[in-house]
Amino acid sequence: MTSSALPGPDAPTTPGMDAAATVRVEQAGLDALARALEDPAGLGGAFEQAVAMLLGISGRVVITGIGKSGHVARKIQSTLASTGTPSLYVHPAEASHGDLGMILPGDAILAFSNSGETTELGDIAAHALRTGQPLLAVTSKASSTLASTATLALTLPAMPEACPMGLAPTTSTLMQLAFGDALAVALLRQRGFTATEFGIFHPGGRLGARLRTVGELMHTGAAMPLTQPDTPMRDVIMEMTHKALGCVGIVGQNGALAGLITDGDLRRALDQDLTTTLAKDIMNPRPLTINPDALAAEALQVMNARKRPVTALFVLDRAGIPIGVVHLHDLIRAGVG
Incomplete structure (x- = not known):
């Protein structure tokens, strides 16, 4: 775990100082992610491959992750589904107890794990290898088990967590979330997804009203x-x-x-x-x-x-x-x- 740039847990601070420092650390993570996505020889090139791969499948994007990465994965799945990319979330633990049946031929798997060593993802990764389904791994460890197993590894920059102990996922989950949003928007643009189509998927509330014709x-x-x-x-x-x-x-x-x-x-x-x-x-x-x-x-x-x-x-x-x-x-x- 990369050490945090925040003061240590025993250093004297105020809530306002903590808040500002947290935002700065996480902002640095987003800046690093943006630079990495601009690198065609690194993450930028892999990102282009990921978009092409997901546009080429006949099925859905199956998104998975556990813990904080799982919560991020659920949000990204929702964003993809609402912007024209059919998708579903599969919980890794439940996948080992029958939910692997939710993953169908023609699907691609998008797995989130900061360390790339999440043991609960093992059965999903093995399933992808057996069936030949594309497995895209979003992780910050290029040498991890998940990255080495994946069809395509999408390696995010390793940046300090905003937690003063460097333990609680903060910067890393924010970067995962931003990466997922970037992927959803790129797919949206490539599909030519329109505001009218967006309105079909958002009929309720004020947003739905604004999208009525x-x-x-x-x-x-x-x-x-x-x-x-x-x-x-x-x-x-x-x-x-x-x-x-x-x-x-x-x-x-x-x-x-x-x-x-x-x-x-x-x-x-x-x-x-x-x-x-x-x-x-x-x-x-x-x-x-x-x-x-x-x-x-x-x-x-x-x-x-x-x-x-x-x-x-x-x-x-x-x-x-x-x-x-x-x-x-x-x-x-x-x-x-």
């Missing part, structure tokens, strides 16, 4: 406030009042959106003779619009983009024809705002 939230059909350019303002006001979305879309003869009138436009036009004014006289010919596949979070961003925020957006198809209206209140009710 405009098409799921918009008002459609008869609920859309629409009229023509030559409509008298009296009728425009009636349409706006009846549909209660604070705006009216103006459509041309081809059905495409030609402009927009909001309740703010009405207030600004009060100095005109509304008995003779037509919709085309006060409409905004370049309104903000959005497409139905846009995320709800994007719609909120568009609404807030101007100095004078808008409260509703017309949703157009590719021909520019209105197919819906999304209102700020719809976004708020969905939990986006």
Whole structure:
């Protein structure tokens, strides 16, 4: 175990000093990891091989580890699964008692062990050798049993633990976690995984709400406030009042959106003779619009983009024809705002 850079356990410190020193030691570990990943002759090259290997399998990434490394492995498995890489966690001890059956042909095994000498991983490693399944070992000991057994060894830099005794896994587990995140993001990018796909795997909570599409939230059909350019303002006001979305879309003869009138436009036009004014006289010919596949979070961003925020957006198809209206209140009710 590499000794810690923190003061010894008996050295006088304050909680704040301990906290800052801990962060600095762990930050040094992350800096060392970043440098190692940039080395094509070392960890960087192995990382490239790992990404290619995991993209090439027909099955899942089976992730394993025990103790603190096991907790990290579970988190990485969750991140992989939610970003388009099918995966599952197998506990090493349970694997020795029947759970090896969870590892199927076409799977690859990703094992985490800082020392590389975790005895509980032995049966999983032996299983990989018997079946010829790829075994990727994430460890800080290149000469360890696990690294020498693996199809591909991913050796992290050996850095001091933040524990003043150099015993409790701290820096090492943070580096494992960062490495797993880097692997998940690299696989995400290589797969072309989109925000829409991410939303499918995250339907709950505020994040799920922000990843819903405009098409799921918009008002459609008869609920859309629409009229023509030559409509008298009296009728425009009636349409706006009846549909209660604070705006009216103006459509041309081809059905495409030609402009927009909001309740703010009405207030600004009060100095005109509304008995003779037509919709085309006060409409905004370049309104903000959005497409139905846009995320709800994007719609909120568009609404807030101007100095004078808008409260509703017309949703157009590719021909520019209105197919819906999304209102700020719809976004708020969905939990986006």
